[in-house]
Amino acid sequence: MSPSVFAQLVGLCAAVLLLSSVLIVWRRSLSAQVRLLAVQGWAIAGLVIVLGLEERSVELVVVGLLVLVLKGLVLPRVLRRALPQDAAPEREETPLINTTAALIATALLTMLAYLVSAPLRGLDDAPAVAAVPVGIAMALIGFLILATRTHAVSQLIGFLMLDNGIATVAFLTASGVPFVVELGVSLDILLVVLILQVLTGRIRTQFGALDLSELTELRD
């Protein structure tokens, strides 16, 4: 494909990634957040396939399809199963900071991401490397969600956004890690999310709710 089309496609995927991250911070409804996370998975997969086509690498296109299945389909499905099906739709009721503050923090974190990725842009001036700050910003926004939201599924979403951010950085800077490692990492992430889903179910049975601010029995 021509360089300008490639640059536009990479920019489009990066924009979708950043926008979906901000929307996850904005929305309180957990099922909407899960849908946005699936969109993010599709955008990463699209990014990987675009990179694969550009580099004419079959392996990278295969990895892109793997990402599509894992981050676009399987993980959102696991998260949906962690949400109650019958009851009223669950929302993040008690975030530690309100939505406005969270959005301002998101803006600040995005700026921070551009600052800290300065050493990376020395690598290359390709359009892929120019989009790296988006990946860092996603990782930082994932941290923000982990730190400020108390619903168990919100924490899962934060963890997956952190992971998506790291994966984005990996694909943009190095076209992904070696294939064996990529397989292992994908399997690990899937298992961690499955474990957290099972623990979520147990927390719901034991504590009656998924608000993690209830978890205060162990402390010094």
Place this chain on the structure above:
Amino acid sequence: MTSILMLAPVLAALALAASCAWGGPRALLCWAPVAQSAVVLGCGLGLIAVTSPDRIPVAVAGLLRADALSAFMLTVVGAVGLTATWAGTAREDLNPAGRAYPILVVLFLGAMSTAVLADNLGILWVAVEATTIATAFLVGHHRSRRALEAAWKYVVLGSVGVAIAFLGIVLLYAATRAAGSPSLSWTTLATTRPALDADLVGLAAALMILGFATKAGLAPMHSWLPDAHSQAPAPVSGLMSGVLLSVAFYAILRVQAVAAPVIGESLMRGMLLVAGLGSLAVAALLMIAQQDLKRLLAYSSVEHMGLLALAAGIGGRLAISAALLHVLGHGLAKASCFVASGWVLEAEGSTRLADLRLLLARRPGVATPLLVGVGALLGLPPFSLFFSEVAIVVAGVGAGLGWVMVAALALVLTAFVVLARHVLSITLGSTELGSTGLGSRGLGSTGVETASPAGDWSVPGYRTPLVLALVTTAVAGVAAGPFGRLLAEAAAVVAS
């Protein structure tokens, strides 16, 4: 032949887990973790025998590689695993914990073996994350509210921590790719010496050390550790405290060796010294008011990981050899202590310090290994922790870090006094000593009057592995000769 030795720990783990899953006999469920530990220990010793600086076995197209350091760590995994799983095997009840327990313990041991044998930061990361996966349900095994809380915090903090390390690995890979030789193998990086971008490698190294330090339980990322290590079943606590933390520390050593030629020592030395002193301080302070024996032991692990971080920060062959000796001694002693704490729980129904008194008179069979193990942890001679701690301090002073060593010694002494007082008060627990302790209120209700004069020597498990472990800890410090050369060879892999 050598590739069999390197593949056996993983293959044995998969085979044992599969046969446990598909209806093995009850004896297999009971002994599978012990068998796995024995395989790991055997392979570790075998690899120590065959490896030498000019002939390093590799397997699976170079993904696995057993240099002296890997072989040493594999041996430690096997030895500590054997101590924890064998002694923790309940004698009466052959199937104490269902199928999931042996399967997860076996896979946990297999994952740690892969982590120390990998010659690739990516594989190392995958294996370290796999240990979190294998241990998640082991921490939550008791299914109580506390166990559930500990398991949740453990999985979330552990996974997020190592995710940071993965970002570092990604950036390192990007740097090697920009330099024209994409690789995550430290052997390749050490032999080809590509011209890496120093800023990027600095950022990558900082992130990797931060991430693996979370897994190693170093302050200020230690908050999951006392919860997880106190809620897990005793043998699993022993494995996690005794060797999983050390595997994460091993990852830090590898990261250091990869990054140091590019960015120098100063950044990583600063991080590790701060984390080390911070861990010592946190451990010493939080041990003072501790009310639970297992949490006390868990904070002692934070203290010892702090010492290891200091040793890694100091660097050089003496400090790293001492750190490896410390890994072995701490692993064996801590596993013994946790197993003994499990026996205390079984015998007394509680691990609250306030509920435990006069254990040595009433339950000498349980109290003796606890007392000897804690003696080893305190660094009393002749146990090897004495020698390794002295060597770390000597190396630190030699490296011009005198004031850091003074601060570290002060904190270690504080932790020494606190741990000794707590453990003496539950084992000897005379009224005078108890009245000075925090937990003296439990004294009246613990049946001091009913204690039989002879004492109860029975233990709910096997004594032999603890004797072997503690004797090894005692001998390892004074055994020079082949053992000293082994440590020096292993340290030379990552320290110049």
